Amino acid sequence: MINLEPYGNPQYFVYLLIGLIPLMIGLYHGHRWRWYQSAVSLVFIFLMFDSQKWQQGVALIGFVIWEWLMVGGYMAYRKKANNRWIFYGAFLLSIVPLLFVKITPAINPGHTSLFGFLGISYLTFRSVGMIMEMRDGIIKEFHPMLFLEFLLFMPTISSGPIDRYRRWLDDYQKVPDREKYVGMIEKAVHYIFLGFMYKFLLAYLFGTMLVPKLETLTLRYGGTGFSWPLVGVMYAWSMYLFFDFAGYSLFAVAISYLMGIETPMNFNQPFRSHNLKDFWNRWHMTLSFWFRDFVFMRLVFAMMKNKIFKSRVTVSNVAYIFNMLIMGFWHGVTWYYIAYGLLHGVGLVVNDWWLRFKKKHRESIPHNKLTEAFAIFLTFNFVCFSFLLFSGFLSKLWLGHY
Structure with missing residues (x-):
């Protein structure tokens, strides 16, 4: 079997x-051949799994059936009653496969979950988002085939961007x-x-050519403390992470456009951000907006409704830290992912304090180029620096895991 990992070569x-x-010819002439779009998507999803990855293919099929039951079952129940405990149950059950995938390496190092496959996180976000919007009454109907089309939309199946059902459906049901x-x-x-240019040139330059050499220099001359090669690793790895992921996201958006679907962009010049909140409005935007909304x-x-804290500032600060910690855990149950999330949570708290301080003292604080x-x-x-922490290199450096 041919292995065609999405956008890998x-x-x-x-x-x-x-x-x-x-499909493009049909769209050009005003027709969306849904049967053909579905067939092409399924073929290329199938080609993701070669003979060594067949277990992942089986896991994907099982996952899709599970989420279909969770989302469809919740909608069927909600039409009869709107019990919050049923919502909590549907929500928790929909993320069970993802929890197995994330927790397994922490419990059994070196092993991956049998439920794992490329893109499980992003498909889970799509399903959970639908359940939450059903709870809110925003999504009023469950269409089994449209749900499958949305969940298995091929261009974004493995690493996003994370689209929303209603936005995707609006594009899918009409022809530009x-x-x-x-x-x-x-x-x-x-x-x-x-x-x-991003993925195959710049990401290769930084990730394959520069990062290994700088890591070697760090180990040779810097030891476990500060060194200029370590600073080089920090910048080179950050550039690699951006160009690799942004390049992939551009491919996913481009193929979506060719299929007549305007999948949202994932990056908007994040390294030009003026502050950390601005950064999260520019970096992996579909993920950060998903966490913001859901x-x-x-x-x-919930905290304001139950009056857990009197101060709105305290409420937002706790929410920032909790939100970013969950994002850290989502990347993996590893100390440096969790520390990365905590660092950004605290950073957003400090960032908000500074913005309030600036607003209060705007006449005395200069603002210019x-x-x-x-x-x-x-x-x-x-x-x-947070990306250096996220990379795991500091863990290898300090703990000697080479």
Whole structure:
């Protein structure tokens, strides 16, 4: 069997573009051949799993059936009654497969869960988001086939961006007019070329050529303390992380556009952020907005409704830390992922304090291009340090796990 990991090599694009030509012709002439779109998606999802990854393919099938039962079952029950405990049960059961995948390596180091497959996190976010919006009454109907189409939307199946059901459905149920679709194709071509530069040139330069050499120099001359090669690792790894992930996201958006779906962008010049909150409005945006809407805002609402804290500032501070800790745990049950989440949670608390302080003393605090440049510089370095922590290199350095 051919193994075609999504966007892993140029060969993948050749096969994919050939497969998409009939769909693109149909869209150009005002028709969305849903049966063909479904067939192409299933074929390329199937090709993700070679003979050594068949267990992941089975896990994907089992996961889809499980989520179909959870989301469809909750909607069926909700039409009869709106019991919050049923909601909690549907929510918890929908994340059970993901919890197994994340916890297994921590309990049994060196082993991965049998439930794991590429993209399980992002598919879980789609399902959980639907359950929450059903609870809110925003999604009023469950269409089994449309749910499967949404969950298994091929361009974004492995690593996002994370789309929302209602937004995706609005695109899927209509066909862009010819002028708009031609514009989408132009954007797709641009994103593909930009993605190639990001993922196959710049990410290779930083991740394959620079990072290993700088790590070797750090181990050789820096020991376990501060060294300039370690600073080099910090910047090089941060650039690798951005260009690799941003390149992948550009590919996913581009292929979505070719399929007539305007999947939201994932990055918006994050290293030009003026502060940490601005950074999270620019970095992995679909993930940060998902956590904002489904974790942070709901936690704030729950604490204010139950009057757990008197101060709104305290409420938001607790929500920031809790929200980012969950994001850290989501990356993995490992101390440096959790520390990464905690660091950003505390950073957002400090960031909010500073913004309130600036607003209160705006007449005495200068605001000009120099202070803006310093704010960008400070935010950039804070983020890069957090990425160094996230990379796990410090854990290897300090604990000697080489």
